[in-house]
Amino acid sequence: xxxxxxxxxxxxxxxxxxxxxxxxxxxxxxxxxxxxxxxxxxxxxxxxxxxxxxxxxxxxxxxxxxxxxxxxxxxxxxxxxxxxxxxxxxxxxxxxxxxxxxxxxxxxxxxxxxxxxxxxxxxxxxxxxxxxxxxxxxxxxxxxxxxxxxxxxxxxxxxxxxxxxxxxxxxxxxxxxxxxxxxxxxxxxxxxxxxxxxxxxxxxxxxxxxxxxxxxxxxxxxxxxxxxxxxxxxxxxxxxxxxxxxxxxxxxxxxxxxxxxxxxxxxxxxxxxxxxxxxxxxxxxxxxxxxxxxxxxxxxxxxxxxxxxxxxxxxxxxxxxxxxxxxxxxxxxxxxxxxxxxxxxxxxxxx
Amino acid sequence: xxxxxxxxxxxxxxxxxxxxxxxxxxxxxxxxxxxxxxxxxxxxxxxxxxxxxxxxxxxxxxxxxxxxxxxxxxxxxxxxxxxxxxxxxxxxxxxxxxxxxxxxxxxxxxxxxxxxxxxxxxxxxxxxxxxxxxxxxxxxxxxxxxxxxxxxxxxxxxxxxxxxxxxxxxxxxxxxxxxxxxxxxxxxxxxxxxxxxxxxxxxxxxxxxxxxxxxxxxxxxxxxxxxxxxxxxxxxxxxxxxxxxxxxxxxxxxxxxxxxxxxxxxxxxxxxxxxxxxxxxxxxxxxxxxxxxxxxxxxxxxxxxxxxxxxxxxxxxxxxxxxxxxxxxxxxxxxxxxxxxxxxxxxxxxxxxxxxxxxxxxxxxxxxxxxxxxxxxxxxxxxxxxxxxxxxxxxxxxxxxxxxxxxxxxxxxxxxxxxxxxxxxxxxx
Numbered sequence: 068x069x070x071x072x073x074x075x076x077x078x079x080x081x082x083x084x085x086x087x088x089x090x091x092x093x094x095x096x097x098x099x100x101x102x103x104x105x106x107x108x109x110x111x112x113x114x115x116x117x118x119x120x121x122x123x124x125x126x127x128x129x130x131x132x133x134x135x136x137x138x139x140x141x142x143x144x145x146x147x148x149x150x151x152x153x154x155x156x157x158x159x160x161x162x163x164x165x166x167x168x169x170x171x172x173x174x175x176x177x178x179x180x181x182x183x184x185x186x187x188x189x190x191x192x193x194x195x196x197x198x199x200x201x202x203x204x205x206x207x208x209x210x211x212x213x214x215x216x217x218x219x220x221x222x223x224x225x226x227x228x229x230x231x232x233x234x235x236x237x238x239x240x241x242x243x244x245x246x247x248x249x250x251x252x253x254x255x256x257x258x259x260x261x262x263x264x265x266x267x268x269x270x271x272x273x274x275x276x277x278x279x280x281x282x283x284x285x286x287x288x289x290x291x292x293x294x295x296x297x298x299x300x301x302x303x304x305x306x307x308x309x310x311x312x313x314x315x316x317x318x319x320x321x322x323x324x325x326x327x328x329x330x331x332x333x334x335x336x337x338x339x340x341x342x343x344x345x346x347x348x349x350x351x352x353x354x355x356x357x358x359x360x361x362x363x364x365x366x367x368x369x370x371x372x373x374x375x376x377x378x379x380x381x382x383x384x385x386x387x388x389x390x391x392x393x394x395x396x397x398x399x400x401x402x403x404x405x406x407x408x409x410x411x412x413x414x415x416x417x418x
Numbered sequence: 419x420x421x422x423x424x425x426x427x428x429x430x431x432x433x434x435x436x437x438x439x440x441x442x443x444x445x446x447x448x449x450x451x452x453x454x455x456x457x458x459x460x461x462x463x464x465x466x467x468x469x470x471x472x473x474x475x476x477x478x479x480x481x482x483x484x485x486x487x488x489x490x491x492x493x494x495x496x497x498x499x500x501x502x503x504x505x506x507x508x509x510x511x512x513x514x515x516x517x518x519x520x521x522x523x524x525x526x527x528x529x530x531x532x533x534x535x536x537x538x539x540x541x542x543x544x545x546x547x548x549x550x551x552x553x554x555x556x557x558x559x560x561x562x563x564x565x566x567x568x569x570x571x572x573x574x575x576x577x578x579x580x581x582x583x584x585x586x587x588x589x590x591x592x593x594x595x596x597x598x599x600x601x602x603x604x605x606x607x608x609x610x611x612x613x614x615x616x617x618x619x620x621x622x623x624x625x626x627x628x629x630x631x632x633x634x635x636x637x638x639x640x641x642x643x644x645x646x647x648x649x650x651x652x653x654x655x656x657x658x659x660x661x662x663x664x665x666x667x668x669x670x671x672x673x674x675x676x677x678x679x680x681x682x683x684x685x686x687x688x689x690x691x692x693x694x695x696x697x698x699x700x701x702x703x704x705x706x707x708x709x710x711x712x713x714x715x716x717x718x719x720x721x722x723x724x725x726x727x728x729x730x731x732x733x734x735x736x737x738x739x740x741x742x743x744x745x746x747x748x749x750x751x752x753x754x755x756x757x758x759x760x761x762x763x764x765x766x767x768x769x770x771x772x773x774x775x776x777x778x779x780x781x782x783x784x785x786x787x788x789x790x791x792x793x794x795x796x797x798x799x800x801x802x803x804x805x806x807x808x809x810x811x812x813x814x815x816x817x818x819x820x821x822x823x824x825x826x827x828x829x830x831x832x833x834x835x836x837x838x839x840x841x842x843x844x845x846x847x
Contacts, residue, residue: 094612094740095739102621103618103621104621104622107622108622108625109624
C-alpha cells in the first residue's frame with residue numbers, strides 16, 4: 068500500500084464522515100415564493116413624480132415655499148378602490164408617509180357634509196342660506212358665540228343656494244347646514260365613510276383632521292353613485308399555490324341623486340368657484356379645494372378620484388397658499404397629462 | 419553504569435566480523451536482579467556481591483582499580499540465553515499485515531467519529547459530551563499500553579506507526595468534540611437569524627401591462643439562485659480562490675504561509691481567511707480587544723467555528739451561500755438585500771461587473787460602499803475582474819472595467835411602492 072492511496076483513503080474517510088445536522092439540508096433549498104399583484108400603476112406614479120414632486124422641488128418653487136414643505140397624493144379607482152398612484156412624501160430619502168397621516172382638511176370635506184345633510188333630509192336642494200357675518204351659539208367659546216369668517220372675509224351678502232355655497236366654499240353657509248343636522252346621524256355617516264370622527268363639533272364644518280388617503284377613499288362615494296370603497300392595494304395574492312383575488316370593500320352611503328347633485332356642485336366649483344385653475348377639466352372631473360394650514364385639492368372623475376395635500380409635516384405653520392392657488396393647479400396638470408396617455412380613465416360626465 | 423559499559427564493550431568485542439546483524443541495544447537487567455541482590459541474605463546460588471556466610475564480613479578487600487584491570491565478564495542470567503528479537507526488516511510480512519490491519523481500523527474509527535458527533539450534537543447533553551471527551555483519553559491510554567508492549571517486544575516501527583495514528587486520531591477527535599461543544603450554540607443562533615427563506619414577488623401595473631418590481635427586502639439566497647448568478651464565481655475569486663480545489667478544508671495553507679511570510683519579512687498586513695473563516699467571523703463578532711492574546715484566542719475560536727461549519731456545510735456552494743446570507747451591507751443581512759438596494763434587481767439577474775462590484779464590497783462594506791466611495795469601489799471591482807481573468811473564469815474584461823458602476827438612484831417606483839406597502843399594512847389593521 069503506497070502513500071498516495073493511503074492519503075486518499077484517509078481523505079475519503081474524513082469527508083464522508085462530515086457530520087450533517089438534520090436542519091442544515093433545508094437551509095438553502097429553493098425557497099417558497101409568495102406573490103402579490105399590486106394595484107399600483109407605474110405610469111401614474113411617473114406622472115405624479117413629474118407633475119407634483121418635480122415642480123414642488125424645483126428651484127423656483129423653493130423660493131416661495133419653505134424647504135420642509137411636503138406633499139402627499141393618492142389616486143384611486145372608484146369601482147374597486149385600487150390605489151393607482153400613491154405619493155407619500157417628496158423629500159429625498161425620507162420614509163415618512165404623509166398620505167396616511169391626518170391633517171386639517173379645511174373645506175375639502177364640505178361636499179361630504181352637504182351630501183350627508185341632503186341624504187338625511189336636513190336640508191333640501193332648493194334651500195338658500197344667507198351668506199353674511201353671523202354668530203352661532205357656542206358654550207365653549209368666548210362670549211358664548213362662534214362667528215367664523217369666510218376665507219378672506221368676503222361675503223356674498225345675499226342668500227346662496229347649496230351649489231353656489233359649495234362652489235365658493237362659504238364657511239357661514241356650511242355652519243348653518245351643519246347646525247341643522249343631528250350629530251347622532253352625522254357621526255355614523257362619517258364613520259361609514261372611513262373618516263376619523265371630528266373632535267370638535269363647533270369647528271367641524273370648517274374641517275377636521277383626516278388623512279389624504281382616507282379623504283380620497285371617502286370622496287369616491289360622490290362620483291360612484293353614493294357607494295364608497297375602501298382603498299385596495301393588493302388585487303391578487305398567491306397563498307398556498309392559489310392566486311386569490313382580494314374582494315373590494317364597498318358600502319352604500321348616499322342616495323345616487325344626492326351624489327349626482329353634489330357632483331354638479333363640484334363641477335360648478337371648477338367652472339366658477341375656487342377651483343377655477345381646473346376649469347377645463349369640468350367636462351370629465353369635479354373638484355373641491357381646501358385651505359387650512361395646508362393646501363388641499365380633490366378631483367373626482369367617473370373612474371378615478373385624486374386627492375392632493377401640500378403642507379408642512381413638522382409643524383402646523385401655514386404654508387401661505389390656498390388650495391386653489393397651489394394644490395389645484397398641480398393636481399389639474401397631473402390629471403391633464405394622465406388623460407393624454409390614459410384617456411379611458413377619464414370618460415366625460417355626459418357620455 | 420559500570421555494568422552496562424562492560425556489557426556493551428564485551429559484546430562489541432566478541433561480535434564476529436562478518437555478521438551483518440545490527441548490534442543490539444543493551445537491555446537493562448531484569449528488575450529483580452540488582453535490588454534483590456543487595457538485600458538477599460539467603461546465600462543463594464546467584465552471584466551476590468556480599469556473601470553473608472563468610473566470616474571476614476568486616477575485613478573486606480578494597481575495591482580493585484577497574485581502570486587498570488581488563489574488563490571481566492559479569493555473570494548475568496541473560497548470558498548464554500539466545501536473544502529473541504523481532505526486526506520488522508527481517509519480517510516484512512508481519513509489518514505489512516500490521517499496517518494493513520491498522521489502516522482500516524483507523525478509517526472505521528474516523529467514520530465512527532461522525533456517528534459519535536451526530537449523537538452528541540443531537541442528544542446534546544453534557545453527559546454525552548463528557549463521555550465523548552473520555553473516548554480520546556481511553557484510546558490514548560490503550561495506545562500507550564500497546565506501544566509499551568510492542569516496544570518491549572522490539573516492534574518499534576509498528577509501535578511508532580500506531581502511536582502516530584492513534585494520537586493524531588485522538589487529537590482530531592478532541593478538536594472535533596471541542597468544536598461541536600463550543601460552537602454549535604452560536605451557529606444555531608446565527609442560522610436562526612438568517613433572512614427569511616420566503617421571497618415575495620411584487621407585480622404592479624404599467625398602463626395595461628403587469629410588471630415585476632423589486633423592493634429592497636431581505637430574503638435568503640438559495641442554492642438555485644446562487645448557481646444561476648455570477649456570484650458563485652466572483653465571490654470566491656476575490657475572497658477564496660482555492661475553495662473548490664483544496665484538500666485542507668477549512669484553512670488555506672498556501673495563503674496562511676504567504677500571510678505569515680509577508681507579516682514577518684515584509685511587514686504587510688494580509689488576510690488568509692477562507693470563506694468559512696469569514697463566515698465564522700460574521701457569526702462570532704469579535705470583541706474590540708486588540709491585544710495579541712485576545713486576537714489569537716479569537717482566531718483559534720474562529721477556526722474551530724469554521725471547522726464545525728465545514729462539517730455542516732460541506733459543499734463550496736453551500737459555504738458561499740451561507741457566507742452571502744451572513745454578511746451585512748448597510749446594516750441589513752444578506753447579499754440579496756445589497757443586490758436589490760444597489761442595482762434594483764435580484765442576484766440572479768446581475769451582470770458580471772455588477773456581481774464583481776458586490777463581491778468586492780464584501781471585504782469592507784463601509785469603505786467600498788459605491789454610493790459614498792465610488793472610486794475605491796470601482797478599483798475594487800476591477801481587481802475582482804482581474805482576478806477572474808487570472809483564474810481563467812473570464813476574458814476580455816476591458817470594456818467591463820471601463821463601464822459605469824450602474825447604481826440605481828433610490829429606485830423611485832420601489833420607494834413609492836414601499837409607502838404603499840406601509841399604508842396597506844396600516845389599513846389592514
